[in-house]
Amino acid sequence: xxxxxxxxxxxxxxxxxxxxxxxxxxxxxxxxxxxxxxxxxxxxxxxxxxxxxxxxxxxxxxxxxxxxxxxxxxxxxxxxxxxxxxxxxxxxxxxxxxxxxxxxxxxxxxxxxxxxxxxxxxxxxxxxxxxxxxxxxxxxxxxxxxxxxxxxxxxxxxxxxxxxxxxxxxxxxxxxxxxxxxxxxxxxxxxxxxxxxxxxxxxxxxxxxxxx
Amino acid sequence: xxxxxxxxxxxxxxxxxxxxxxxxxxxxxxxxxxxxxxxxxxxxxxxxxxxxxxxxxxxxxxxxxxxxxxxxxxxxxxxxxxxxxxxxxxxxxxxxxxxxxxxxxxxxxxxxxxxxxxxxxxxxxxxxxxxxxxxxxxxxxxxxxxxxxxxxxxxxxxxxxxxxxxxxxxxxxxxxxxxxxxxxxxxxxxxxxxxxxxxxxxxxxxxxxxxxxxxxxxxxxxxxxxxxxxxxxxxxxxxxxxxxxxxxxxxxxxxxxxxxxxxxxxxxxxxxxxxxxxxxxxxxxxxxxxxxxxxxxxxxxxxxxxxxxxxxxxxxxxxxxxxxxxxxxxxxxxxxxxxxxxxxxxxxxxxxxxxxxxxxxxxxxxxxxxxxxxxxxxxxxxxxxxxxxxxxxxxxxxxxxxxxxxxxxxxxxxxxxxxxxxxxxxxxxxxxxxxxxxxxxxxxxxxxxxxxxxxxxxxxxxxxxxxxxxxxxxxxxxxxxxxxxxxxxxxxxxxxxxxxxxxxxxxxxxxxxxxxxxxxxxxxxxxxxxxxxxxxxxxxxxxxxxxxxxxxxxxxxxxxxxxxxxxxxxxxxxxxxxxxxxxxxxxxxxxxxxxxxxxxxxxxxxxxxxxxxxxxxxxxxxxxxxxxxxxxxxxxxxxxxxxxxxxxxxxxxxxxxxx
Numbered sequence: 001x002x003x004x005x006x007x008x009x010x011x012x013x014x015x016x017x018x019x020x021x022x023x024x025x026x027x028x029x030x031x032x033x034x035x036x037x038x039x040x041x042x043x044x045x046x047x048x049x050x051x052x053x054x055x056x057x058x059x060x061x062x063x064x065x066x067x068x069x070x071x072x073x074x075x076x077x078x079x080x081x082x083x084x085x086x087x088x089x090x091x092x093x094x095x096x097x098x099x100x101x102x103x104x105x106x107x108x109x110x111x112x113x114x115x116x117x118x119x120x121x122x123x124x125x126x127x128x129x130x131x132x133x134x135x136x137x138x139x140x141x142x143x144x145x146x147x148x149x150x151x152x153x154x155x156x157x158x159x160x161x162x163x164x165x166x167x168x169x170x171x172x173x174x175x176x177x178x179x180x181x182x183x184x185x186x187x188x189x190x191x192x193x194x195x196x197x198x199x200x201x202x203x204x205x206x207x208x209x210x211x212x
Numbered sequence: 213x214x215x216x217x218x219x220x221x222x223x224x225x226x227x228x229x230x231x232x233x234x235x236x237x238x239x240x241x242x243x244x245x246x247x248x249x250x251x252x253x254x255x256x257x258x259x260x261x262x263x264x265x266x267x268x269x270x271x272x273x274x275x276x277x278x279x280x281x282x283x284x285x286x287x288x289x290x291x292x293x294x295x296x297x298x299x300x301x302x303x304x305x306x307x308x309x310x311x312x313x314x315x316x317x318x319x320x321x322x323x324x325x326x327x328x329x330x331x332x333x334x335x336x337x338x339x340x341x342x343x344x345x346x347x348x349x350x351x352x353x354x355x356x357x358x359x360x361x362x363x364x365x366x367x368x369x370x371x372x373x374x375x376x377x378x379x380x381x382x383x384x385x386x387x388x389x390x391x392x393x394x395x396x397x398x399x400x401x402x403x404x405x406x407x408x409x410x411x412x413x414x415x416x417x418x419x420x421x422x423x424x425x426x427x428x429x430x431x432x433x434x435x436x437x438x439x440x441x442x443x444x445x446x447x448x449x450x451x452x453x454x455x456x457x458x459x460x461x462x463x464x465x466x467x468x469x470x471x472x473x474x475x476x477x478x479x480x481x482x483x484x485x486x487x488x489x490x491x492x493x494x495x496x497x498x499x500x501x502x503x504x505x506x507x508x509x510x511x512x513x514x515x516x517x518x519x520x521x522x523x524x525x526x527x528x529x530x531x532x533x534x535x536x537x538x539x540x541x542x543x544x545x546x547x548x549x550x551x552x553x554x555x556x557x558x559x560x561x562x563x564x565x566x567x568x569x570x571x572x573x574x575x576x577x578x579x580x581x582x583x584x585x586x587x588x589x590x591x592x593x594x595x596x597x598x599x600x601x602x603x604x605x606x607x608x609x610x611x612x613x614x615x616x617x618x619x620x621x622x623x624x625x626x627x628x629x630x631x632x633x634x635x636x637x638x639x640x641x642x643x644x645x646x647x648x649x650x651x652x653x654x655x656x657x658x659x660x661x662x663x664x665x666x667x668x669x670x671x672x673x674x675x676x677x678x679x680x681x682x683x684x685x686x687x688x689x690x691x692x693x694x695x696x697x698x699x700x701x702x703x704x705x706x707x708x709x710x711x712x713x714x715x716x717x718x719x720x721x722x723x724x725x726x727x728x729x730x731x732x733x734x735x736x737x738x739x740x741x742x743x744x745x746x747x748x749x750x751x752x753x754x755x756x757x758x759x760x761x762x763x764x765x766x767x768x769x770x771x772x773x774x775x776x777x778x779x780x781x782x783x784x785x786x787x788x789x790x791x792x793x794x795x796x797x798x799x800x801x802x803x804x805x806x807x808x809x810x811x812x813x814x815x816x817x818x819x820x821x822x823x824x825x826x827x828x829x830x831x832x833x834x835x836x837x838x839x840x841x842x843x844x845x846x847x848x849x850x851x852x853x854x855x856x857x858x859x860x861x862x863x864x865x866x867x868x869x870x871x
Contacts, residue, residue: 014282018289025295029325042296057381060390060424133292207288208281 008048011208012200017046019133019203020169020184023126030121031175035097040174041122043184047168048193054166054185055150062086068146068153069119073127075138077195079188081127082146082153083119083171089180090115096175116143122171126184134199154187165193223331232333233313236271240291240319240328243268251334256306276302276310283315290319290330297332300341312341348372356452359436361388361403363411363444368403377432377451379423396420402434403447411438415449418458431458506553507804510831511758513553513853517546518764521856522771550853553831567605567704569727572636572657573597579612583619583634590629591622598637602726604657606704611724614697618661618720621694625665625718633662639723648723651707655726662719668712676710697722745860746774750867751794754778755785755801755813756829761852765800765829768856769863782808786816796824797867803830825866829854 008016024041031039049057058066068084085093094107094114102110120143131138146153154166166187173180188196223237225248234251238244246264247257255274257263271287272280279301286299297317302310317332348371351357357374367385375382378394388403395402400417415436422429436449520543529536576597587593615634622632637660639646642653668676676694701708701722712718746752752774756762762778769776777792779785782805789796799817803810814826831852850862 011281011285015285018285018294021296022289022292022294025293025319026325028295029321040296042298053381060380061383061385061387129293204281204285208284 008046008197008200011204012197013046015200015204015207016167016196017043017169019130019200020046020126022133023129024122024171026129027122027125030125031097031118034121035175037096037175042172043169044172045170049166049168051154051164051166051187054168055154057168058084058150058153058183062150064088065147065149066153067115069116069123070144070146071120071123071127072141073138075131076134076136076199077138077188077192079186079192081123082183082185082187083122084153084183084185085180087147089182093118093173093175093180096180112145116145119143119145123184134196134203136199154185164189167193231335233336234334236317236332236334238268238271238330240330245271254303254305254311254334274303274305276304278302287330290317291327293319293325293327295319295321297330300337303334311336312338354452356450358450359391359403359447361447363404363441363446374451377430377453378421379425379428394421394424396422396429402432402451411445412447414438415447418454429455431455507831509553510550510852511761513546513550514831515758515760515764517543517550517853517855518761518768520546522764522767525856546853567607570604570606570608570611572601572604572659575608575611576615576634576636579615582612582616586616586620587623587632588629591626592631593619594631594633594635596633596635598635600638601636602638602655602657604724605727606706606724607700610700611704614700614722615659615661617694617697622661622663622665622718625663625667630664630717632664633660635660635662638726641723648709650709651723656706656723657726659722659724660719662717664717667714667716667718668710669714673710673712746772746863746867748773748775750797751775751777751792752798752800752863753785753789753796753817755780755782755799755805755810757781757802757805761802765859768859769800771856772860772863774863781805782810782813782816785813786820789817789820795821798825798827798863800827800829800863803828825869827862827866 020043024043028039028041031041047057065087066084067087067090068082070080070082072078072080091107091111094111095102097114097118098107098110123143124140127138127140164187166185169184169186171182171184173182223235232250234254235248236251237246239246244264245266245268247255247266248263249259251257252259252263255270257266257270272284275283283299283301286297290297295318297315297319300312300314303313304310313334314337315332315334317330319327320329320331322328347358351371351373355373355377357377358371359368359374360370361368366389367387368391369385370383370391372382375386378391380386380390380394388401388405391403392398392401392405397420400412400419402419404412415434415438417435418431418433420429421432431454432451433454434449434451436447439446439448520539524536524539524543527536527539576595580595583593583595619632619634626632637658639648639656639658640654641648641651641656645653697720698708701724704724706722706724708723709721710718711721746769752769754762754765754769754776755778756765757780759780762780766776766778777788777796779788782801785799785801796817799814801810801813805813808816810828810830814828817824817826826848828847828849829852830849848862848866850859854862
């Protein structure tokens with residue numbers, strides 16, 4: 001079960017969704033510049049769930065194995081960010097971002113690099129936007145590529161009674177008229193989430209003012 | 213920049229023509245808002261004040277207060293660099309009406325990727341919102357989840373209720389494999405797997421599922437429509453929980469099945485009862501037949517035995533020893549015929565009880581031969597009567613039958629051998645003696661037949677005295693054995709008790725009342741050999757419809773020295789009696805006669821001459837002189853066939869009895 005008080009309020013969730021939207025918009029703009037083609041990214045919704053539940057959620061939604069780009073971040077709130085795709089979509093994405101000029105063999109060859117680079121652009125944009133709008137700064141590690149099941153990606157430890165929390169974001173990519181579904185997950189501990197929440201509340205107060 | 217303004221004007225007009233309820237153009241750099249005519253009407257702006265160059269804060273003016281913070285945040289994101297704006301919110305019109313709007317907008321970036329303009333349009337989605345609300349309530353209130361699947365896709369669009377029914381996390385789209393993963397039996401998929409199967413014939417199907425969240429087993433029904441679209445198809449349908457109906461169906465089916473079982477058992481019971489009835493009817497028929505034969509047969513045997521007896525008595529053995537041996541053999545054969553008739557009567561239980569004083573120990577030791585012959589060697593028999601047993605009064609032959617019957621039952625309860633004990637002891641029941649349930653206080657001789665056999669359950673014991681109840685195979689037992697035992701014991705004024713434990717054995721106790729030594733002992737020794745002569749002063753009236761029997765009877769009595777008058781039926785006897793001057797000492801009458809029975813005659817004769825003694829002769833006595841199967845008190849009977857000696861003794865005994 002999720003601890004009482006950790007669940008984000010409606011406005012906090014809206015605010016975070018919009019902040020991430022700004023981040024992915026920036027990422028889309030960067031990607032457009034990289035590949036010179038139409039890229040739209042949007043984040044329709046967001047959830048705060050336990051690691052175990054996150055693993056189940058993604059397993060229920062995705063039939064195939066997953067592929068993920070992982071980056072750790074530190075700052076006022078620390079954690080681990082993941083950009084996750086169904087493995088079946090990864091080659092499509094690589095082909096899209098490499099402008100369809102490569103042979104299938106070449107696509108496989110550069111798949112890793114292309115995915116890491118794309119993930120880095122998106123995660124960086126998101127985290128940087130968050131830090132910027134929340135008036136704080138974050139530093140990030142070098143991206144890594146992972147493959148595996150939901151439980152593996154979310155480091156679910158069945159023997160451990162405690163369960164970390166995951167900010168779970170759905171993300172829609174539209175690249176070259178291809179619809180690719182993906183997820184951004186940010187694994188944070190409780191103090192980090194509380195800090196994030198306080199920063200969000202400040203942001204809401206600034207934006208909404210008297211209407212809140 | 214009039215060109216830009218004109219361009220914006222033209223754009224807004226186009227959007228309005230496309231069905232938008234209002235359009236806006238937010239100049240981020242100048243921080244001013246421009247709206248179209250419809251937008252202004254919705255928001256209640258005064259058109260005279262102009263539709264361009266409005267403060268941007270007015271964008272939020274008509275938005276429902278509950279939705280305003282959310283929209284402020286979304287707009288803030290656009291101003292900070294987000295590209296797409298797609299929000300639903302309520303606005304309150306100047307007339308006070310609340311309308312749902314879907315606002316779609318986009319930010320426009322300059323060369324530095326900085327947002328400069330934010331344009332968009334409002335579409336009235338109130339109708340759609342209401343329809344969605346109705347659909348949502350219909351689904352949650354009705355427990356119906358909807359789905360839509362397009363041929364070839366890996367995911368299906370589902371409703372929240374759909375996910376809830378299957379125990380999945382709410383989502384708008386789920387992979388087909390995830391949905392089918394909840395099925396307990398995957399023979400028919402809930403949603404067809406892409407590229408794997410031809411379109412289903414029908415969506416009507418019931419599935420057993422294991423809910424993903426709590427693992428609960430449920431029954432889910434699916435129905436809907438298959439819509440053909442070009443070469444492919446689309447499935448639109450609903451699912452709902454039918455577990456309760458399924459469970460009720462199962463219960464009903466189970467009830468039905470047990471009903472069949474119950475009917476079958478009642479029918480079997482009825483068949484058993486019918487079988488028992490058939491058996492009883494068979495016994496009844498045999499009994500009637502036996503009785504009828506016995507009557508005529510005994511008359512014939514009386515004639516045969518009587519006449520051979522007469523010849524033998526008058527025959528000088530010295531003259532022809534061979535002829536005498538022949539006669540004696542003939543007599544032996546006739547005696548055997550007589551005992552056969554007797555056994556037939558016993559078998560058909562037409563025999564009247566003739567209670568006599570019995571010493572139980574003597575009776576038991578007299579039976580030991582018979583018992584040893586009837587019981588196989590694997591069973592150890594012990595016959596153990598206590599010393600100094602009291603006397604009882606009962607029909608000795610019937611008591612023997614009862615003991616034999618119980619011994620045979622005990623034998624049948626021990627197919628693999630065991631031990632059988634027949635014991636007898638004196639018992640005083642009551643406050644001063646042993647309290648025994650169901651046996652009133654008093655002094656009894658208790659005869660106990662104990663076996664180490666299979667025993668009986670309490671249920672069986674409860675039914676064991678019921679007529680026709682038998683644990684033996686059909687045709688092997690009549691089901692009358694123990695009921696006859698019971699009948700005999702009750703008829704004899706006694707009590708019976710059964711104690712049994714399955715697997716350990718059975719003990720049947722018979723309590724027969726002690727007979728005190730009061731009054732004269734009646735030793736009716738039928739086989740008494742000495743022929744006692746009569747006197748001519750003693751007149752005997754013989755009434756018998758069989759001429760040969762009558763002639764034989766009259767012959768014996770005359771030979772004994774009595775004066776004899778005879779009649780062939782009751783009416784003739786009464787006429788004779790009216791004319792008779794001297795009194796009649798004894799009426800010897802057949803029991804079964806046409807027109808007037810022996811008993812009717814005895815009553816009429818008694819009315820004419822009070823002190824007359826009556827002796828009945830019968831080969832088959834059914835009810836005429838019996839009450840409850842016993843001879844009435846004061847009634848004397850001589851069984852046919854009788855011999856010279858038995859008749860002589862019986863007549864003498866009666867005439868000499870002190871009245």
